Amino acid sequence: MGTATGKVYINNQTGQVGIFPGRVRSGFVPLDHNITTTSTFRGVTHSMSVTPNGWTIGDRVDGQRFAAPAPSAAINNSFENAAVRALARNVVDGFHDGGTGLLQGIANTPSVIWNGLTDGAIRQATGGLYRGPNPFAAPLPFDPSNENARTASYMSAPPIAIPIGAGLAGGSIVNSSPLSLMPEQTSQLSPGAQMITDLVGQPGQATGTVNKAGDLVITGERFKFRVDFKNPGNDVPHMHLQELVDGDWVDAVDGVHRIRPKN
Amino acid sequence: MKYYEAAHGEYLFRIVPDNPDVGAYLHIYRGDEDLYDYLQDSVKHCMDFAYRKFGVLPDAWIEAVDVGKRDTNL
Secondary structure, three states, X not given: OEEEEOOEEEEOOOOEEEEOOXXXXXXXXXXXXXXXXXXXXXXXXXXXXXXXXXXXXXXXXXXXXXXXXXXXXXXXXXXXXXXXXXXXXHHHHHHHHHHHHHHHOOOOHHHHHHHHHHHHHHHHHHOOOOOXXXXXXXXXXXXXXXXXXXXXXXXXXXXXXXXXXXXXXXXXXXXXXXXXXXXXXXXXXXXXXXXXXXHOOOOOOEEEEEOOOOOEEEEOOOEEEEEEOOOOOOOOOEEEEEEXXXXXXXXXXXXXXXXXXXX | OEEEEEEEOOEEEEEEEOOOOOOEEEEEXXXXXXXXXXXXXXXXXXXXHHHHHHOOOHHHOEEEEOOOOOOOOO
16 A cells, blocks of 8 residues: 655646646646546556545555465474575584684684674574584584694685685675685585585675674575574574575575574 | 665564665564564665565655664753
């Protein structure tokens, strides 16, 4: 529904009506009667009622209306999709892992800031939920036993290299740097990490940003992964996986709008 | 903070711009229920998405400003 108020003018040649805050367009004269008609917005026809003092745009004439899922469906949709669940867990564990790894090894100030921020957000939001062993069967992006090799890789990482699976952020990611995988680590990716990179992190095709709340947003060509830990709204801290479909970022999995970590 | 709101049936739609490289969030509420929050590329994308997916007409949006917390002692 939409309404507009003001003196209505009509172009009797074209059938157009308009409300002009300033000069009245040529060809338009004051409307002196009521009109019940339809109007099309981007291919969808709506009922429309016009009077000399404004108009009201009504429902679609095809009767279709927006019907949101029941609240229970919107709220209790955690992890119905195993792949999304595994993906979310791997990403979160990976970024946490990257935070500790960075603090151990790399002397890269932007990376430390980035990972410290992310690590802090996770701990702040969950009270340390993500510390400790991976609570899910889904494999971690990297084998924890490979700590030395991973730290060594961090130490040798070029400033802008970001292995998403390991959560190592480098360079000025806060300024939307491209994400890329370090070649020497790509071969070490677990299935979970491979899933992440397949979705959002193909080399050179994803960007990482931090929103105003300080939460992470990773955008690939087709998928967008983001967390709402610092500003989850009226909900518990959660994550989203969105897919670009016909120009819109929609839920990547139907019925899974928010991904809520469970412990 | 500037944002946009549209009433649509029993739902309140709100668009909150974030940093330009992040985009804008489309929030959908029903009463106190925080039903959805979609991140789109821009405010315009949010409005287009709200129209295509939920039927919110483009002229239903009003611009609003959050004036923040007021100091009542002043």
